[in-house]
Amino acid sequence: MNEHDMAKAEHLLVSSGFEPACEIDEASIVLVNTCCVREKAEQKFYSLMGRLQRAKKKRGFILGVTGCVAQAEKEGLLDRLPFVDFSLGPSAIHRVSEAVLAALDKRTFLDFSDNGCHSSLYVRPGVSDGLVRAFVTVMKGCDNFCSYCIVPHVRGREVSRSSGDVREEVEELAASGVREVILLGQNVNSYNRGASDLSFPGLLRSLNGVRGLERIRFVTSHPKDLSQELINCFGTLSKLCEQIHLPFQSGSDRILGLMNRGYTKEEYLRKVGMLKERCPDIAITTDCIVGFPGETDEDFRETMDLVERVAFDGVFSFCYSPRKNTRASELADRVERQTARARLQELQATQKAITLRTFRGMEGSRTEVLVEGASKNSKDDVTGRTRTNRIVNFKGTPDLRGKLVEVEIVKGCANSLRGLSKKE
DSSP states (O other), X not given: OHHHHHHHHHXXXXXXXXXXXXXXXXXXXXXXXXXXXXXXXXXXXXXXHHHHHXXXXXXXXXXXXXXXXXXXXXXXXXXXXTTOOEEEOGGGGGGHHHHHHHHHTTOOEEEOOOOOSOGGXXXXXXXXXXXXXXXXXXXXXXXXXXXXXXXXXXXXXXXXXXXXXXXXXXXXXXXXXXOEEEEEOTTXXXXXXXXXXXXXXXXXXXXXXXXXXXXXXXEOOOGGGOOHHHHTTTTTSTTBOSEEEOOOBOXXXXXHHXXXXXXXXXXXXXXXXXXXXXXXXXXXXXXXXXXXXXXXXXXXXXXXXHHHHHTOSEEEEEEOOOOTTOGGXXXXXXXXXXXXXXXXXXXXXXXXXXXXXXXXXXXXXXXXXXXXXXXXSOTTEEEEEOTXXXXXXXXXXXGGTTOEXXXXXXXXXXXXXXXXXXXX
16 A cells, blocks of 8 residues: 555656656655554654655755654654655645645645545556556545554545546556556455445456456455455456455454454354355465464464464564554553564464465466566566466566466475466
């Protein structure tokens, strides 16, 4: 989502006559997009701002901040960082050009309003940039208020775009050469909940008919809102990829209750079973927090049991960090940092072995890859993704970009696959 926000900001600034800089040392405008979902990201932001303050004194560039830290701190951010020229919340990205012009006129510009989720906020970045895959925001905000999560406080409550507006954007992207779209929302399963417009499965069915589009993905899904109707879309809609990101956060029912997640371990496993029954080849990735307040060794063992039973394609795992204004930040019985880190290391080592086993199990199989461009590892290779979102590198030429290529998987590595095309 942050990547998409920055693409929109870049598009708006270019449309206003500015040119992208190749290096930060060449920039006359520096825009820092922030995240405060985890403590480490916020710490890295303030560390970066210290370096940018020194650089700004030397070169005098305009410095702006946007994103979740800007929204959380509001005017207080400029009290702490008085050298910042403008600050915008996540819903004010569309005003970035206005903010830069104000800074050029030596005026401080601030906007932390919540302007909903309508088309005027979502310009179409990259339509003429030859993109192969593109992000499309379908809704913003969250109404779940998980006890550890700051998103409702900085991204606001759930608001959905109209299905007609989303379809128009996807059609425009497909006409420009985009072959894959990733639909974005804090909880896409809640898209248009209670409204007369299309549900999320209905939106998927609509987009499945867009000419020129080859693949559809979406993030993120909340397990408690994963409906049978959405599950039935897998294996039925030809363009919906066999992949889902379904955060479980903890395998302990007690911890899930403290997190206010709204489901149990067995309910989560039941929905995973339904997904695999409907679409046997589906790849599932997830999020997990270890060291949540009160988490015992037994609770952690329940988490490890879930990880091993599901055999995820990948797990984005983190140690719990308290976030301001969340209920979990007020909980006692904190887990010692050393204990939390040891649990995280165990989980990540286990998941690494599971992923490698899965990837090696693909050796000798043939699969379809959408080529995204040149590989970072070799000038002779191209890189792309399978429908299950696994990265494949293989020998190829630049003209393959944007094309679907059938390749044989010859090697499974820790984080990617090595392929062999028919031409080799």
